[in-house]
């Protein structure tokens with residue numbers, strides 16, 4: 001469903017993504033796990049036609065998104081780190097606008113919005129302004145919106161950043177359920193190992209722009225002789241996720257991202 005072959009992205013002299021290849025099957029939840037600055041967002045931007053690869057090829061549902069940009073775009077939904085909801089509109093209005101933009105047929109629009117708002121436990125708040133929502137509710141609404149046009153693939157870039165454990169848990173439970181019922185392929189990035197371990201069918205570990213391992217959580221543990229994903233990660237990278245031993249500058253960057261929500 002998603003195939004990347006020897007994908008490279010350079011910014012001037014700097015190589016942010018350094019020759020990565022992977023294959024995501026239909027219906028799979030695939031996690032890109034890596035520390036801040038590893039190249040996760042750059043990869044997602046290339047996969048979703050927002051950045052042009054320096055070299056390498058991408059295939060999305062059999063299409064080359066660089067050549068068939070609009071056709072490819074119709075097949076996926078994206079939820080980025082930066083919030084894109086309109087705070088001055090209600091939850092329902094945000095959904096409706098997106099449905100119109102993505103040509104969700106008028107006949108099914110209302111039903112689909114109602115279903116998704118119910119699944120994401122926001123139906124009873126549908127007429128409230130988004131500015132009154134908590135961070136967790138906003139994230140749920142963004143992801144509900146991402147599912148609206150029945151995409152074949154949903155890209156989620158660090159969707160749980162800044163959420164409390166309960167909201168993270170709730171969000172993943174819902175995404176997993178939709179992955180099962182709608183068979184949506186999910187490509188997500190995270191730097192939380194427990195999330196990748198719990199949610200993803202397969203995990204790719206990225207660091208300094210390179211994929212250093214990929215497989216199921218069990219495969220990664222076996223190949224590194226570790227009893228946890230964290231142990232596997234440490235064994236593969238020789239370091240803990242940089243975020244966990246964050247420098248003060250990195251800490252501030254994380255805080256800034258959270259407050260922007």
Ligand SMILES: Nc1ncnc2c1ncn2[C@@H]1O[C@H](COP(=O)(O)OP(=O)(O)OP(=O)(O)O)[C@@H](O)[C@H]1O
Nearest residue numbers: 011014016034035036037038039040041042043158
């Ligand atoms: N437009 C750009 N120009 C120059 N450098 C960039 C640009 N975009 C990203 N980078 C650099 O590329 C590297 C990878 O960034 P990227 O955002 O892909 O990392 P990430 O793994 O998603 O991290 P985070 O979790 O912090 O978003 C970083 O060192 C970043 O500073």
